[in-house]
Amino acid sequence: MRSNLLLFTVLFLLIADYLKTRRPSSFPPGPWALPFVGNIFTVDFNRAHETLTQTYGDVYSLRMGQTWMMVLNGFQIVKEALVTQGDSLADRPMLPLQADISHNLGLGLSNGHLWKQQRRFALSTLKYFGVGSKSLERAILDEFTYSGKNITDRKGKPFNPHVIINNAVSNIICSLVFGHRFEYEDERFINFINKFDSAFQIIGSIWAMLYNAFPLRLPGPHHTVQQFFSEVKDMIRSEIKEHRKNWNPAEPRDYIDCYLTEIQMRKGDAESTFDEENLVMGALDLFTAGSETTSTTLRWAFLYMAKYPEIQEKVQAEIDRVIGHSRQPSMMDRANLPYTDAVIHEIQRMGNIVPLAVPHSTNRDIQLGDYTVPKGVVIIPNLTSVLFDKREWETPYTFNPGHFLNEEGKFVKRAAFIPFSAGKRVCLGENLARMEIFLFFTSFMQRFTFSMPAGTKPVLDYCFGITLAPAPYEICATPRRE
Template sequence: MNRGGEGERGSCSIGKGSSMRLPSGPGGLSNAVGGGIVLARYGISWKEQRRFALTTLRNFGMGKKSLEERVTEEAQFLCSEFKSQKDQFNPQFFINNAVANVICSIAFGDRFEYDDAKFQRLLRLFDAALKAESGILAQIINEIPFLAKIPWLIDRVMQPEYELIAFLKEMVSEHQKTWNPNYIRDFIDAYLVEMEKVKEDPSSSFNEANLLMTTYDLFGAGSETTNTTLRWALLYMILYPDVQSKVQEEIDQVIGSERQPTMGDVLQMPYTNAVIHEVQRCGDIIPLALPHMTYRDMEIKGYCIPKGTTVITNLSSVLKDQEIWEKPFQFYPKHFLDENGKFVKREAFIPFSAGRRACLGEQLARMELFLFFTTFLQQLTFEIPSDQPRPSEDPFYALTQTPGPYNIRVIARV
């Protein structure tokens, strides 16, 4: 796969980090929309924000709990929710709550109860922002960039995003009131330390607008992706009960039922690890990654790609390459196992993309996928409800590639 100039983000006419800056927006919020990491242009600000986010996530021993403890805790809450469902149900809403809560725990220092009004407002705003960004109006504006110069039209698309930023602003204000640089509770507190260090330097990228956008990016990039992958995982488990049983056997052998799974278990669990990798390969949730833009003229294999060209990387073509994978279009965990049942890494496994702009949440995402998935299958067995047809494996595409809605029934194992 060729990533061209690998630096800049490409051709969106609207949205944060686009070449266009928002013409208006309530309460001066437009100043805050732009920057961050995901759609930021290649440059010093992106580098600083990315490095800070990576280091902060890596050293996450903030406040009372480690990142692993927070994810494990959330996985337990999610399993309890699953267990409390008396009848068949669609797991999407529950998984969404749990995965977003992990990011809340990182960004705001603590998780929310699932029925907390503030938490539900946050989720509603995210949902609305995602729908607006991938909706028909946004697509028309992207096709006809001139339309992006009409302020009321842009405001209409961006309204949910403005409201979301206003929500995050409230959270930052609350943090500022109780901020203690000697006791860092979360991502926002850590960011405020950076802002304090450079307060005399107006050119620094550590400012409130970037704090808001970077926090926004953790939610935007970290929730839907992990949530969708876990939905694929449960779908494959109900469609392939033999695979589910084998994972459970391995869990019973290595972890048992008395203690919670930990990341230290991964190496002893080649089959489970292979299944999770195959879920990601087959689910292929971001087939075209994010658009990039060459920041200088490039020559690749004799082709000239001029500066400013939008480059779209086709991750799918690698994840489903017929010359590499034995059964590219089937769910086949053996893709990641050798003849002795040992886990094998595959170079063509690139759901997190590659290069300088590759996913910065990969480590967190892998932790979430392993801990949620093993906690599910340690405690529960998942089935297609007897009155339901076999759900389809065909994906729906809208920014991410998701499974269609399906219901499950759970049976407690412990």
């Protein structure tokens, strides 16, 4: 009797799950989904970007738990979604883990009026403090001086560049947001930087997907992520508290000062979304977006230069010819360094830093390709499939700076080069990242030659998460002539 009841219960639950979550008729095809968990266990989350690129075509559907998602592969369909129909895909999905961290506030995971108002303010404030201008260029070059000295002190011996590069890049956004930099030996700062890597990997893992599908209060790595981001937000709150002590609205020193002024100016405005919690989350968004991607790009750059010494030599020869050794690089040099610029772009393409972008969500019913997509469906714009699209790149899986050079050797930007995504949600720190990558890379190439330790070959293994970071490695940086 009990076994019959158990069998009936199991059958009832299976049928109920099927009826509730069966693939809508308007949806594109996709892999068969398991009851209750969907496709969570059919995706290899150690290399999800590759799994999702190699499977079911340009548009297909997946079910993660009870949530339907659509994966977009290839430049044309991603462009149609993010650019042509950008207004309809401007939202972020409300996934439980991300909601626990952000509470749908700030710049990265908010939607609607709040997102538009916060993003507009962030863009104008970053521009006010020099993003894209000469003043910030000086700050980046000064920070290189600190990191360059740190590397020079290694005397050509093997070292892991992770902490040095993270510190250098993070200090740029710290100066903009907090008004000060951190010393490379600051243990608390190093601890936070290291934890960011772990957090990003967990958020891109199967554990995060399981939690988003079944947000039960059970033990798991999601608690580590939540606790870490809680600590970071507490650190930001302490920065805000210090700012309030000697804040002068007439003389803003950084992003926090400008935001505090905005809160004061908009008191009584029913349309205002400016408050301290949005400031905390916005500062966190700027810090994470403004440090992790650029740092990861530079770590890939060292590896690729060590793997292809002939390319490194050509970059150095061009820098020597155009800039020489008596002055630091400038953004004005970019137009005269076409090969170096092409190498930087190829590092970004092959490095594939944000392989699956950040998920989008439809805010209305739309037609995408041959399919009708209802409101509220999660969209995964697979940037990996764009940056390695065989229809767009001559040798997609080969490191080839020629992708960005014409027959005369002049730099040419390609439409399918969208490492910062595209459309309404394009990375708001793109201009800052482009400045940092160019100035740091050319400065490192001007001062050092990178190679692997004796008896070691470059290995391009990665750690998958929100970002695609190189597996930990050691490298040698030999100072060039001063």
